[in-house]
Amino acid sequence: RAQVLDIAKRTADLVKLGREITADDVVLIEDYAYPVYGVPSEETKEAIRLVGRLEGMITDPVYEGKSMQGMIDLV
Template sequence: MIKDYDNAGYGVITENEKKAMRELAQTEGIILDPVYSSHAYYGMIDHLVNNKIEKGSNILFWHTVGLPAIFCYSKELT
């Protein structure tokens, strides 16, 4: 388990997660929840961008939904 992407604390959304959420929503129409999936997605993107995953590897991002959480954070996400 990689714990490098939750340093801000449980339920705390950083600019990294906000950016990841916006980019995926705008490019693919997929909404990430701000507590779990946004941290995991940002971590995956960070690993890809910084070559922490071997080129040619098969990658599966399992989106577990969590959509209701987005309404609790609506002010932080704007």
């Protein structure tokens, strides 16, 4: 949580967000860290294919792919 907060604060400064990022802004959802570290689930692979097809984004299956799966589920 502390590492994510630090990254978010530095990013906010870089993009001149105009407001302070606090610990309350950080929400960690760990539901997508399956089946094991470094192995993408079928849902993660589908999310990777979807953003590749629709947005031309190339994502890795460990961090970005699992994060994208979570983002798609939240939308």
